[in-house]
Amino acid sequence: MVKGSYSTMHVSEAYLGKLLQELSRHNIISSIRGPKGDFFLTDEEQKQFILDIVRIIDGEKRINFYVLGISQRNISSPCMLHEMVGPSKSNILKILTSITNYDLFHYIKKADVFFYY
Numbered sequence: 001m002v003k004g005s006y007s008t009m010h011v012s013e014a015y016l017g018k019l020l021q022e023l024s025r026h027n028i029i030s031s032i033r034g035p036k037g038d039f040f041l042t043d044e045e046q047k048q049f050i051l052d053i054v055r056i057i058d059g060e061k062r063i064n065f066y067v068l069g070i071s072q073r074n075i076s077s078p079c080m081l082h083e084m085v086g087p088s089k090s091n092i093l094k095i096l097t098s099i100t101n102y103d104l105f106h107y108i109k110k111a112d113v114f115f116y117y
Contacts, residue, residue, distance in 0.1 A: 019057060026056045028101070046102035054096060063093070 020039045024031040028048055031039045054063060 023053065023056060026052075028052055028056060041101055041105065046100060046105070048101050049097050050099045050101070050104055051093070051096035053101075 020029060020031070023029045024039065027045070029039050029045055030042050031037060051063070
């Protein structure tokens with residue numbers, strides 16, 4: 001999974017390896033150690049949602065962010081930005097909880113230009 005992927009994604013091999021190790025520690029993906037080692041998805045891991053990856057890589061703060069990083073205000077009187085962005089954030093969270101690792105993996109395999117920019 002790592003070999004060759006890092007250059008396609010325009011990240012360093014070390015960076016991608018650390019991300020994948022972190023996901024492996026949290027049982028999002030599996031790994032085989034050693035010179036011929038690699039990362040892979042078991043049948044059970046393929047059923048996990050993309051939101052799980054976001055939680056592990058970016059933490060709960062990323063998921064529960066408040067608009068523009070402004071500290072949370074009284075929810076009974078949200079600011080104008082909260083009212084405008086809130087529905088979009090809800091939609092994004094719905095999407096992240098509906099797409100599985102399997103869905104994303106197979107989409108990337110079909111979309112040849114996914115990582116090009």
